Amino acid sequence: MDAFYASVELLRYPQLAGxxxxxxxxxxxxxxxxxxxxxxxxxxxxxxxxxxxxxxxxRGVITTATYxxxxxxxxxAMGMMKAARLCPQAILLPxxxxxxxxxxxxxxxxxxxxxxVMEDRGxxxxxxxxxxxxxxxxEGGRVLARLLQKCIHDATGLTCSIGVAPNKLIAKMAxxxxxxxxxxxxxxxxxxxxxxxxxxxxxxxxGPKTNEKLHGHGITxxxxxxxxxxxxxxxxxxxxxxxxxxxxxxxxxERPVVTESEPVSMSRETTFERDLHAVRDRALLGQIxxxxxxxxxxxxxxxxxxxxxxxxxxxxxxxxxxxxxQTIEQPTQDAALIRRIAGLCLKRVPLERRLRLLGVxxxxxxxxxxxxxxxxxxxxxxxxx
DNA sequence: TCTGGGGTCCTAGGACCC
DNA sequence: TCTGGGGTCCTAGGACCC
Numbered sequence: 107m108d109a110f111y112a113s114v115e116l117l118r119y120p121q122l123a124g125x126x127x128x129x130x131x132x133x134x135x136x137x138x139x140x141x142x143x144x145x146x147x148x149x150x151x152x153x154x155x156x157x158x159x160x161x162x163x164x165r166g167v168i169t170t171a172t173y174x175x176x177x178x179x180x181x182x183a184m185g186m187m188k189a190a191r192l193c194p195q196a197i198l199l200p201x202x203x204x205x206x207x208x209x210x211x212x213x214x215x216x217x218x219x220x221x222x223v224m225e226d227r228g229x230x231x232x233x234x235x236x237x238x239x240x241x242x243x244x245e246g247g248r249v250l251a252r253l254l255q256k257c258i259h260d261a262t263g264l265t266c267s268i269g270v271a272p273n274k275l276i277a278k279m280a281x282x283x284x285x286x287x288x289x290x291x292x293x294x295x296x297x298x299x300x301x302x303x304x305x306x307x308x309x310x311x312x313g314p315k316t317n318e319k320l321h322g323h324g325i326t327x328x329x330x331x332x333x334x335x336x337x338x339x340x341x342x343x344x345x346x347x348x349x350x351x352x353x354x355x356x357x358x359x360e361r362p363v364v365t366e367s368e369p370v371s372m373s374r375e376t377t378f379e380r381d382l383h384a385v386r387d388r389a390l391l392g393q394i395x396x397x398x399x400x401x402x403x404x405x406x407x408x409x410x411x412x413x414x415x416x417x418x419x420x421x422x423x424x425x426x427x428x429x430x431x432q433t434i435e436q437p438t439q440d441a442a443l444i445r446r447i448a449g450l451c452l453k454r455v456p457l458e459r460r461l462r463l464l465g466v467x468x469x470x471x472x473x474x475x476x477x478x479x480x481x482x483x484x485x486x487x488x489x490x491x
Numbered sequence: 492t493c494t495g496g497g498g499t500c501c502t503a504g505g506a507c508c509c
Numbered sequence: 510t511c512t513g514g515g516g517t518c519c520t521a522g523g524a525c526c527c
Binding site for chain 2: 184188
């Protein structure tokens with residue numbers, strides 16, 4: 107989906123069309139301020155709904171920016187304070203995940219009604235297997251892609267960009283070619299001309315670290331990566347990553363479109379308004395800790411899962427991360443038990459430095475029903491003879 | 492001007508068992 | 510008395526993605 111969160115907000119507030127708008131989480135000033143520059147131009151937007159980026163205080167990051175805001179160099183994952191310097195006049199809207207999820211469900215329903223083999227990749231992205239969809243091969247998939255775009259737009263008012271290719275790896279790259287509201291068809295024989303000139307970073311799975319390492323070896327483009335012998339890549343990056351890098355550069359990817367999966371873990375975490383100290387802010391930390399446990403437990407219960415591995419995550423003021431976890435006998439979804447085990451984890455981690463973030467995680471999940479079936483029988487008081 | 496939240500997967504060492 | 514592999518589980522950290 108194109109600029110998904112921002113596009114949903116533009117449906118709600120059409121008078122923002124063409125203006126720089128950013129969607130950001132985190133905290134804002136108590137009093138949301140409407141900047142004078144926009145006074146009179148925005149009609150009936152409730153003042154409480156938004157503020158202006160330059161008035162933001164806090165530690166949030168941008169989740170989405172409209173194309174008008176992107177023109178100022180503002181982009182996702184950028185700190186709000188930095189974005190405010192680049193584009194102080196941008197309208198700032200708080201995130202409304204519930205609303206985005208509603209639109210997410212809607213566009214996925216549309217896709218499923220047309221092409222039932224769909225893999226969920228988060229709130230705004232999916233893989234679709236065109237192979238067995240009637241007409242899915244016409245014009246290399248362009249006809250079906252156009253149909254999907256039209257049906258999604260009719261149902262939601264939103265635009266999306268679609269890449270069609272022989273596998274997920276190339277399709278993902280192709281989907282970026284003609285954003286927004288674009289379609290790109292990439293054939294196997296297009297590899298050299300359309301994929302090899304791209305930066306390695308465009309490969310889904312090559313992040314900042316691998317990219318840096320590749321740069322260190324003088325490898326910038328996918329074509330340069332493809333030129334390296336497989337054995338050399340294995341020697342540099344290890345058996346698994348090396349082989350994968352080679353395959354990816356040559357456009358090879360056999361992963362199926364996975365239509366169903368079970369969650370592995372659920373977690374809640376929060377970044378504090380200010381860094382907290384384990385001793386000096388003990389009461390506040392304890393309260394936040396308990397709330398996180400309650401939230402995870404509620405998530406587990408609502409979704410019908412229980413887990414055996416309880417863990418915590420700390421981020422220190424210097425941004426270093428520490429995790430601890432402990433596995434228990436029986437899966438649980440109980441807030442008090444999670445709190446108790448997480449408390450034990452907390453005792454095993456250094457607490458001298460101040461903390462920026464605290465998180466609680468439950469892993470090794472299984473459906474709560476299955477978990478109940480594995481529970482040992484309730485002990486019976488032995489009869490006394 | 493400091494950098495969110497919720498996930499998945501991989502690696503590597505150690506414990507433990509056969 | 511000393512020495513084998515193989516397999517699974519647990520734990521901590523890290524890379525990456527949306």
